[in-house]
Amino acid sequence: MAGTQSGGKEISVGGELRRQPNRFTDRITPDGTWPVEPGRYRLIVSLACPWAHRSIIVRGLLGLQDVISMGVVDPLRDDTGWRFTLDEGDQDPVLKIKYLSEAYLATDPTYDRRVTVPSIVDVPSGKVVTNDFPQITRDLHTEWRAFHRAGAPDLYPEAMRDEIEAVAEPIYRNINNGVYRCGFATTQEAYDNAYTDLWDELDRVSARLESRRYLMGDRITEADIRLFPTLVRFDAVYHGHFKCNRQKLTEMPVLWAYARDLFQTPGFGDTVDWDHIKRHYYVTHRHLNPSGVVPQGPDPSVWNEPHNRA
Structure with a gap:
């Protein structure tokens, strides 16, 4: 087409x-x-x-x-x-x-x-x-x-790869790419469909994480690494800039605690650059934000609050 x-x-x-x-x-x-x-x-x-x-x-x-x-x-x-x-x-x-x-x-x-x-x-x-x-x-x-360094985690264990891909595929389709489908939709129908897919999947992921610390259980895997970059950008960018505004991540107790758990894990939060993230989206996407004004918030310090998932 x-x-x-x-x-x-x-x-x-x-x-x-x-x-x-x-x-x-x-x-x-x-x-x-x-x-x-x-x-x-x-x-x-x-x-x-x-x-x-x-x-x-x-x-x-x-x-x-x-x-x-x-x-x-x-x-x-x-x-x-x-x-x-x-x-x-x-x-x-x-x-x-x-x-x-x-x-x-x-x-x-x-x-x-x-x-x-x-x-x-x-x-x-x-x-x-x-x-x-x-x-x-x-x-x-x-x-x-x-x-790999000595003691490096096995993030993509062979015995779990099929399950990782089965969990990660709808996360990619509906969440990772879903926020972009919302933000770049140019008709109401396209936006509504993307919005529904996004929140249905976020609710499914939240329900899955109620009974396990990580997506695959008690260990971090590739599936978590695929989800984290979207969650960490959610309130700063996707909630407002991309109109993904049913709730903020901070208003979803399970997902918010899970995201903080990952953020506070070495190798995750220390790779997040809030300045680069916000300037890219709000300045580069002038068709969505014509003024190019970059918001001051949200307060990143909340990411260091206790997550109580250990």
Whole structure:
């Protein structure tokens, strides 16, 4: 179906968000075309982006910081895409490029779609290996195991993978992507459908977490890492900016305690950058917030209140 563009994301004629497929889907494996090799690859992220956030968390929890380097783009995305203006000389210090789009064009000179994060770039060639964000974290678990830190958690245990995917798929469809479906809807019907899907799923997840500490039970897994980036942005961005306003996260006792539990776990809260998150959404999405004014609240200190879930 033909569509129009809004905020760099495809919107269908029916008013509903349609995401473009990931263009680069190669994988880094011990015996593949792109071999596992410490120091060879660079993970490019935005601290504002929930899809990139999950890769930051996994990289840290598994202790891969010295194995896969990381570059951070400016939270404000302009017409040329993600920029490296946070670094000296306005260029990434390793890749020596000013825009992530340069790596995309080095890989495919005809590329004319949206440039996305996270992306993993091969440093020697400057080419993008993958921007397939779901597979990136799976492969950090499975393909880089030889370089995990001692005592690293098994976030994607083989015996639980089918269950993790079964739980995480509706979370992605209705919550992770659901907030965007609400925010970028251009018809009332599309918004209403997305809103209903979002809150039905949040209620289901809340009910699941009433009887278990984490989504899979008593251990943190990939499923929790996929949900957390949306929850941590909920009151600051999605509740108002994306019209996901039945309740605030702080008004949902189970989910709020669960989110604080994760936030206070090393490797989660210390990866949250409130300034990047709020400036990206409220300044970049001028069609939703024409003034570009960034709200002062909410108070982030509440995230450190006791969660009582241990």
